[in-house]
Amino acid sequence: MIIDILSSIFLLVGAALGIVGGIGIHRFPDFYTRLHAIGITDTLSALMILLGLALQAGWSIAAFKLALIFVFLFFTSPTASHALAYAAQHSGLKPKLDQK
Amino acid sequence: MRPNLILHVIAKFVIPLIILFALYVQFHGDFGPGGGFQAGVIFSAAFILYSLVFGLETAEKIIPHHWLRILASLGVVIYAGVGIESLILGGNYLDYTLLGSNQIAGQHLGILLVELGVGITVAAAMLILFFAFAGRGRE
Numbered sequence: 685m686i687i688d689i690l691s692s693i694f695l696l697v698g699a700a701l702g703i704v705g706g707i708g709i710h711r712f713p714d715f716y717t718r719l720h721a722i723g724i725t726d727t728l729s730a731l732m733i734l735l736g737l738a739l740q741a742g743w744s745i746a747a748f749k750l751a752l753i754f755v756f757l758f759f760t761s762p763t764a765s766h767a768l769a770y771a772a773q774h775s776g777l778k779p780k781l782d783q784k
Numbered sequence: 785m786r787p788n789l790i791l792h793v794i795a796k797f798v799i800p801l802i803i804l805f806a807l808y809v810q811f812h813g814d815f816g817p818g819g820g821f822q823a824g825v826i827f828s829a830a831f832i833l834y835s836l837v838f839g840l841e842t843a844e845k846i847i848p849h850h851w852l853r854i855l856a857s858l859g860v861v862i863y864a865g866v867g868i869e870s871l872i873l874g875g876n877y878l879d880y881t882l883l884g885s886n887q888i889a890g891q892h893l894g895i896l897l898v899e900l901g902v903g904i905t906v907a908a909a910m911l912i913l914f915f916a917f918a919g920r921g922r923e
Contacts, residue, residue, distance in 0.1 A: 756798075756801065759794055759797065759798065760794070760798060763790060763791065763794040766790055766791075767788075767791055770788060770791075
């Protein structure tokens with residue numbers, strides 16, 4: 685019962701973070717702000733969703749696989765954000781600044 | 785291009801895991817989701833990641849182009865060879881049942897060999913496609 689409630693809280697928080705990131709990628713004005721929106725939320729969103737699923741799975745091989753997926757995402761997703769930002773900066777994309 | 789330390793470290797950490805996962809998908813294909821095609825694509829993704837991070841020339845040194853052609857045809861030969869083998873043993877083309885001592889062993893061995901052929905061909909063909917497109921502006 686408690687595990688069910690906890691896991692649904694985790695799943696909801698993860699889904700909410702994903703939706704926030706999606707809204708950010710849709711609404712923000714230029715490349716760097718969009719990257720900021722999704723690059724921060726997606727790792728935590730994946731952690732929350734995988735944690736919720738792992739609580740449902742219990743101590744089993746499925747939970748271990750979920751942990752492996754999380755380790756993989758934990759390393760690759762910030763690296764992908766870094767590579768995107770680095771490539772954009774390298775090719776000379778300027779952030780959109782407020783004109784005053 | 786200036787070498788990027790973060791990408792190099794993470795790529796060196798991730799590429800063996802990708803290849804390991806490709807082998808898992810390849811040989812676990814008869815118990816769970818997976819199979820030759822998916823494993824081949826994942827396997828080639830490891831090499832594509834390597835060539836994106838470390839450069840096209842280094843990647844082509846690891847897998848030369850004539851090797852890729854040989855591998856792409858080798859997979860087809862394995863696939864067709866299993867079929868011919870079952871013809872020789874007196875069954876239909878790709879009739880796996882005759883390959884082992886009983887039906888289950890034969891089916892098991894046959895599907896494993898065929899998927900191995902598919903995996904090798906798909907991995908090599910994906911890499912050929914990638915190198916063909918990525919090296920387009922060089923010549």
